[in-house]
Amino acid sequence: MKMYIKPLIIVIILLSLISGQALAAEYADTLRVGIYYGSGAVSSLDVKSDIGIYAGIVADREFTPVALSETGSAVIEPDTVESVPAHHVLYSSHQTPDEAFASAVTLVDAGMEVFLGYVNSAYCVLGGSYKNNNDALWAAENLAVKGTPIEVSAKAVRAVDAATKKILFVTDDSSKGLGVYSKDFENPDALLKISGSAKGTYRGGFECRRLTDTAMTVTNIVPVESYLYSVVCREMSSSWNVEALKAQAVCARNFALGRINYHKQYGFDVCRTVCCQAYSTDADQSESVHTAVDETRGILLFYEDELVQAVYSSSMGAYTESVENVWGSKFPYLVSVENPYEDTENIYNGKWTKTLTASRATEIMNSKGYNIGDVIEIKVVERTPSGGVLKLMVRGTGGEKIFERESCRSIFSEVTYSQRYTVEKGGQTIKPVVYVADGSNKTSAFTLGSVSVLSGDKSVKTVSEACSVSNGKAKKQYKTTQTSGDANTYTFSGEGWGHGVGMSQYGAKGMADSGFDFEEILTHYYTGTHLELAY
Incomplete structure (x- = not known):
């Protein structure tokens, strides 16, 4: 493999000696990938690992493990009881998860059933899950160890062991989400399996947050290079x-x-x-x-x-x-x-021809807020030097609209797979676009009938019906054709699939x-x- 090394100067060397981490942090080593969000946010997430699962907190891109499920199966869900925010008994608050864990062990030894949480910027030992404050208050005052009733916010999230149905961990903090990782979370190849429409096995871990009071946004936090495997x-x-x-x-x-x-x-x-x-x-x-x-x-x-x-x-x-x-x-x-090495003729959507009726074009225009009446004309009015559509005119019985750049592709996206196309009414003559380089090697786009060439007998002729063009590597045939269909049908013929940049x-x-x-x-x-x- 070739090595691509950026030249270093003395100043950079000195800076790296002073603060090596600053240079190394120029590029993030992990990515946050949205899995479920917006209208696709979920009410719960099933997570599995063959070796056990850690639940904890995520701050930006860093995971702090807090509670371990040896069963290897957990459900992440809103911390609610009968659809309202849960009430718990708070036994103690701590600065570190280790301190909270030690306190929890003491309570378990005393016969209490407790779990850990992160609430209001502190690691907590909590117990019970109640619908209202009265029930939580009774438990706080009458169980073997006294505590304080608390109510979590409408954005709290919990991890529940799927096998035992016991709460593992609760988060209720605006700056940190609930994280769930494999027990071997420091291994970049460790895997987790999740449920839902994006179900499958992923590297890294997951962060779950309730950005609204209902569903959860789920983010996969994964090393950059591991992310690339999946892209x-x-x-x-x-x-x-x-x-x-x-x-x-x-x-x-x-x-x-x-x-x-x-x-x-x-x-x-x-x-x-x-x-x-x-x-x-x-x-x-x-x-x-x-x-x-x-x-x-x-x-x-x-x-x-x-x-x-x-x-x-x-x-x-x-x-x-x-x-x-x-x-x-x-x-x-x-x-x-x-782009001479692309086998455009023989690839999926490399070449395409689609038809659009005037009535369907009218429906599309109306649905996108362009009320110009019934569509009576669709016409390319300007091209880019490389042959793409730069301006597209759509005329209706009540006015017209000029689309530019990418909107020339997106306005009728059901029939235009790229910005490189021609459009003709049914029953009309299609003159294809020909790309011609001048003496300075600048390429321009022309249609047949507007291209003049110097023939072998040194006479100048206009190409109107057909021609062949070679770039030295490959030859392309261009010819005039007749469209089928009636005058209320538009035929879009093009090449390429996508935005066409890069x-x-x-x-x-x-x-x-x-x-x-x-x-x-x-x-x-x-x-x-x-x-x-x-x-």
């Missing part, structure tokens, strides 16, 4: 060339570390969906994915000293798109480049299969970048 196997086929998998691993690492606290309203960095990066259970991993992650461990992609926002999508067609033409932002490394995953596969290594793949798609061994 790369979802974002790329494990059967692909390992150099493509390595490129994907670096992209995923860059992307994740660039999104620390991105979903801070829910208390995590990245979610488990394609909104961030598709995240899988441990069962979906493979040896090739582990190899790709392990052999690129700590390697990040930079533009000068800036961590690259290494966005990517499935396929892109002939060219990638400049980020400015999709999201409006400007990054010098996210510009349009050729790395084409199928393009990376093609490059790897053609002998390029992951560094060459990445520096092709992200202009002017370089790799560094950052940690």
Whole structure:
């Protein structure tokens, strides 16, 4: 494996001697991954481990174990009795979990049934679970050991041993969540199994919080490199060339570390969906994915000293798109480049043709708040230099709307899989887009009928029906076709799947299969970048 080492200067060396931890902490070593949140938050979570489960508190990314379940099965749920916040008996409060545990042992030896908690910034020894203060007060005054009745807030959470049905631990503190980890929690390969729609086996541990008074937000706290095992196997086929998998691993690492606290309203960095990066259970991993992650461990992609926002999508067609033409932002490394190794013709959603009726287009416009009457025309009014749709006009009987950049793809997303497409009414002639490079190697997009070429007899001719274009590596055929259907149907024909910015995953596969290594793949798609061994 190549080594990518950032040059060090004397000042940095001196700083590292003074505060080695400060430099090492430049990048987080763990990630907070949202599993259940928002409308998908859960009322309870079943957790299992073959070797036992620790319940405790999580502060930011650090876990403090407090209570152990040797049965290896626990349920995390709101701390309620008949749907109202529970009342408990408080026996003692302490600064450390060890002090609380020692106090609990003394009470157990005296015949009391108690459990541990973290309430109001203190480790507590608690007993009982009651619906109201009167019941808790009676227990506090009449049991063998006297205590004080307390009521937890509407956001308290508890861990219950699933086998014994006894409470293991309760948290009620706004700054800390209830954490649940394997007994071997310091082992990055330790596994936990959870229930629900995202059920499966995961590395790391879980934090459960009630951000509202009802359901729980569940976050997987996992080492960065372990997280990548579960991303790369979802974002790329494990059967692909390992150099493509390595490129994907670096992209995923860059992307994740660039999104620390991105979903801070829910208390995590990245979610488990394609909104961030598709995240899988441990069962979906493979040896090739582990190899790709392990052999690129700590390697990040930079533009000068800036961590690259290494966005990517499935396929892109002939060219990638400049980020400015999709999201409006400007990054010098996210510009349009050729994509010659992507086998667009033979991949899933590489080429696509979809139809949309005028009535359905009207429904979509109305549902999104664009009340322009019945749709009577959909037309591309401006393209990017690489051929993407930059402006799309939708005209109705009561007005028109111009969509720009990414909205040209998202407005009719059920029929447009990328920003690179043509649209024609039924029964009309489709003239495909041709990409032509001028003498300065600048590429521009034209339609057949607007391209003039110099023929073999040195005469200038306009290409109107068909032509072949070669870039020196491959040849493409373009021809005029006639659409089917009536005038109330729009046909969208395009190539590529996704936003089209950054790395084409199928393009990376093609490059790897053609002998390029992951560094060459990445520096092709992200202009002017370089790799560094950052940690």
